[in-house]
Amino acid sequence: MKLVKNIAIALTAAVGLAGASFAAGAAKHPMQLEWSFEGPFGQFDMQSAQRGWQVYKQVCSNCHSLKYFHFRNLADLGYEEDMIKAWAAEYTVIDGVDDAGDPKERPGLPQDVFPAPFPNPEAAAASNGGAVPPDLSLMSKARHDGPNYIYSLLTGYEDAPADHEMPAGKSYNPYFPGGAISMAPPLAEGVVDYEDGTAATAEQMSKDVVMFLTYVAEPKLVDRHHMGLKVLMFLGILTIVLYLSMKKIWKPIKSGRNVYEDK
Amino acid sequence: MAEWNAAKPKNAVAAWVEERLPILSLVNNVVGVDTPTPRNLNYWWNFGSLAGLMLVVQIISGVVLAMHYTPHTSLAFDSVERIMRDVNYGWLIRYMHANGASFFFIAVYTHIFRGLYYGSYKAPRELLWMLGVVIFLLMMATAFMGYVLPWGQMSFWGATVITNLFSAIPVVGESIVTLLWGGFSVDNPTLNRFFSLHYLLPFVIAGVVILHLWAKKISDSGNPLGIDVKSNADQIPFHPFYTIKDAFGAGVFFFVFAAFIFYMPNVLGHPDNYIPADPMVTPASIVPEWYFLPFYAILRSITFDIGIPFTDIVFIPAKLLGVLAMFASILVWLFLPWLDTSKVRSGKFRPTFRWFFLFLVIDMFVLTVVGGKKPEGIWPLVGLIGTAYYFAYFLVILPLLGKIEKTLPLPESIANPVVKAAE
Numbered sequence: 095m096k097l098v099k100n101i102a103i104a105l106t107a108a109v110g111l112a113g114a115s116f117a118a119g120a121a122k123h124p125m126q127l128e129w130s131f132e133g134p135f136g137q138f139d140m141q142s143a144q145r146g147w148q149v150y151k152q153v154c155s156n157c158h159s160l161k162y163f164h165f166r167n168l169a170d171l172g173y174e175e176d177m178i179k180a181w182a183a184e185y186t187v188i189d190g191v192d193d194a195g196d197p198k199e200r201p202g203l204p205q206d207v208f209p210a211p212f213p214n215p216e217a218a219a220a221s222n223g224g225a226v227p228p229d230l231s232l233m234s235k236a237r238h239d240g241p242n243y244i245y246s247l248l249t250g251y252e253d254a255p256a257d258h259e260m261p262a263g264k265s266y267n268p269y270f271p272g273g274a275i276s277m278a279p280p281l282a283e284g285v286v287d288y289e290d291g292t293a294a295t296a297e298q299m300s301k302d303v304v305m306f307l308t309y310v311a312e313p314k315l316v317d318r319h320h321m322g323l324k325v326l327m328f329l330g331i332l333t334i335v336l337y338l339s340m341k342k343i344w345k346p347i348k349s350g351r352n353v354y355e356d357k
Numbered sequence: 358m359a360e361w362n363a364a365k366p367k368n369a370v371a372a373w374v375e376e377r378l379p380i381l382s383l384v385n386n387v388v389g390v391d392t393p394t395p396r397n398l399n400y401w402w403n404f405g406s407l408a409g410l411m412l413v414v415q416i417i418s419g420v421v422l423a424m425h426y427t428p429h430t431s432l433a434f435d436s437v438e439r440i441m442r443d444v445n446y447g448w449l450i451r452y453m454h455a456n457g458a459s460f461f462f463i464a465v466y467t468h469i470f471r472g473l474y475y476g477s478y479k480a481p482r483e484l485l486w487m488l489g490v491v492i493f494l495l496m497m498a499t500a501f502m503g504y505v506l507p508w509g510q511m512s513f514w515g516a517t518v519i520t521n522l523f524s525a526i527p528v529v530g531e532s533i534v535t536l537l538w539g540g541f542s543v544d545n546p547t548l549n550r551f552f553s554l555h556y557l558l559p560f561v562i563a564g565v566v567i568l569h570l571w572a573k574k575i576s577d578s579g580n581p582l583g584i585d586v587k588s589n590a591d592q593i594p595f596h597p598f599y600t601i602k603d604a605f606g607a608g609v610f611f612f613v614f615a616a617f618i619f620y621m622p623n624v625l626g627h628p629d630n631y632i633p634a635d636p637m638v639t640p641a642s643i644v645p646e647w648y649f650l651p652f653y654a655i656l657r658s659i660t661f662d663i664g665i666p667f668t669d670i671v672f673i674p675a676k677l678l679g680v681l682a683m684f685a686s687i688l689v690w691l692f693l694p695w696l697d698t699s700k701v702r703s704g705k706f707r708p709t710f711r712w713f714f715l716f717l718v719i720d721m722f723v724l725t726v727v728g729g730k731k732p733e734g735i736w737p738l739v740g741l742i743g744t745a746y747y748f749a750y751f752l753v754i755l756p757l758l759g760k761i762e763k764t765l766p767l768p769e770s771i772a773n774p775v776v777k778a779a780e
């Protein structure tokens with residue numbers, strides 16, 4: 095699979111897309127990790143995705159929305175129906191208006207979207223030093239080499255080099271274009287207490303949240319991989335059959351037959 | 358030249374229909390048993406049918422997408438994500454359509470360069486070739502407008518950059534841009550008209566494809582030797598020989614296409630298009646889809662005005678010149694039948710031409726790379742040289758070469774491809 099990926103990367107580079115994209119800011123090239131979802135047989139690591147969900151819920155969701163993610167999608171990560179209901183019910187959502195015309199509140203249901211932390215971008219910016227924390231639903235696809243980028247970003251905070259001037263309220267991160275990011279390092283060892291007892295190091299949490307976010311960005315990835323295998327097998331066999339038929343049909347022509355005269 | 362054979366179906370229903378509407382004859386005479394075709398077509402001849410198949414794929418997947426898509430600036434991005442997540446097999450349809458555009462262009466570019474090498478544009482196929490150029494222009498317009506529909510960052514900024522080009526046209530430029538936008542910036546009216554036209558144009562393309570095939574029937578297929586058909590011995594019926602060969606080619610092509618759809622569906626796209634359009638935030642670099650890059654490079658390679666040296670008098674400002682160069686780079690193909698003065702069609706028998714053609718192909722790849730780079734450092738110069746060679750090929754090399762090149766002796770016939778001189 096590495097091979098396929100490398101070919102793909104080479105192809106992109108050949109048509110100049112990669113070159114164009116990395117031209118943006120002199121950001122550091124992301125660290126390269128192995129991910130279970132890569133490759134033609136790639137799948138999500140459910141344990142890791144579940145832990146990632148915990149990280150998102152307890153940390154990232156304080157600032158970042160996940161607007162294409164519904165509670166019901168948690169079933170794909172292996173959670174039971176009643177657990178999902180219970181999680182959804184922890185949140186209050188606004189659903190239409192009552193008879194007096196006032197907004198009606200009710201506990202969340204599995205079909206609800208995960209509630210956003212801020213009512214609007216202005217409120218989000220006001221609480222984050224002027225920067226709006228972007229929605230994370232597609233983040234893993236919306237950056238070049240997304241999974242590696244997010245991982246590197248989360249684990250890559252450093253002290254700013256002496257000659258690098260840092261505006262107030264920003265942190266130095268060499269993986270972020272420009273180096274100065276408005277998100278303070280969100281993950282410190284132990285901020286999450288993993289239900290499955292895994293040690294919550296910053297690296298571990300970053301890996302897990304990337305697993306989760308990649309699932310959210312591409313929920314049909316596993317279906318896609320499975321169907322792809324069947325389609326390619328079908329097309330492969332069909333093509334071989336077509337090739338053999340072609341050889342057979344063309345045989346007289348190759349040996350010089352004149353179709354119109356020697357009937 | 359091409360003759361017409363009436364079909365005589367044995368099936369009673371088919372015969373009844375055929376008497377009233379000779380549709381069977383039509384098919385038979387264009388791509389069927391009654392279509393005598395040179396017996397020596399090589400695999401480069403597969404790409405015409407592949408382009409046709411890709412048009413069908415795009416129309417079918419596009420019509421289904423349109424059932425779920427909402428052309429409104431505040432809903433378009435969400436509706437595409439809904440297709441990806443909640444519509445049954447929506448992800449498949451969308452990845453087919455998005456990658457299908459790329460594979461359509463791969464097929465058509467190969468088809469065009471086949472024509473450039475084998476001289477498919479020469480008499481009597483001038484109109485056949487020119488209709489092909491019209492199809493290519495319509496495709497570019499369709500793909501450009503389609504890319505705007507998901508309303509991501511590249512959609513929005515690509516649309517802004519490209520529509521702005523028209524403002525370089527003197528006098529009417531600004532009005533054209535306002536008309537394209539339906540207002541004073543790329544906004545909801547723009548998205549609406551682009552959606553309408555994106556739905557319409559593929560059917561216009563289908564119409565021109567029919568004319569293209571009709572012209573092919575009248576002037577017959579060319580062939581790799583570039584010599585005319587002399588007798589029946591040179592020909593075989595299209596069906597079953599080329600139908601099976603095209604089917605095999607389609608199998609290979611669709612295998613690669615499927616590998617992209619299922620295993621690298623976003624490799625040919627730009628990640629920024631997964632960020633919703635935001636008129637307040639300009640992306641770090643705005644790059645068109647890969648299939649537009651050579652022409653984008655030509656556009657940007659022109660950075661100088663044309664005027665009287667050492668004065669302030671400018672006749673053609675750089676921006677306008679760039680736009681003209683970009684359009685001219687495709688429109689020049691329309692004049693190709695008369696620009697190429699060689700009597701010999703096929704590059705096979707033109708030893709010097711072959712080298713220039715090879716450089717043209719390399720030049721296209723170089724321009725593709727240049728189009729994707731920021732115009733800094735060495736790239737503008739490379740782009741300018743690439744552009745210069747591109748135009749020189751059509752406007753200087755082909756007209757002169759035909760007059761001075763010593764071509765190789767042509768074979769006697771397709772069925773008997775022995776070189777005359779060798780006898």
Ligand code: HEM
Pocket residue numbers: 412415416417418419420421422423426437451454455458461496499500501503504505506507555556558559560562626
């Ligand atoms: C010449 C054939 C066509 C070409 C080259 C083409 C190309 C494209 C491209 C490049 C996109 C953007 C895909 C993306 O990045 O998401 C697109 C989107 C779209 N196209 Fe087409 N298209 C064609 C025919 C059609 C037809 C016939 C229809 C409708 C009947 C259609 C409907 C749509 C819709 C609804 C979208 C938006 C959904 C989306 O972005 O995925 N297309 N098209």
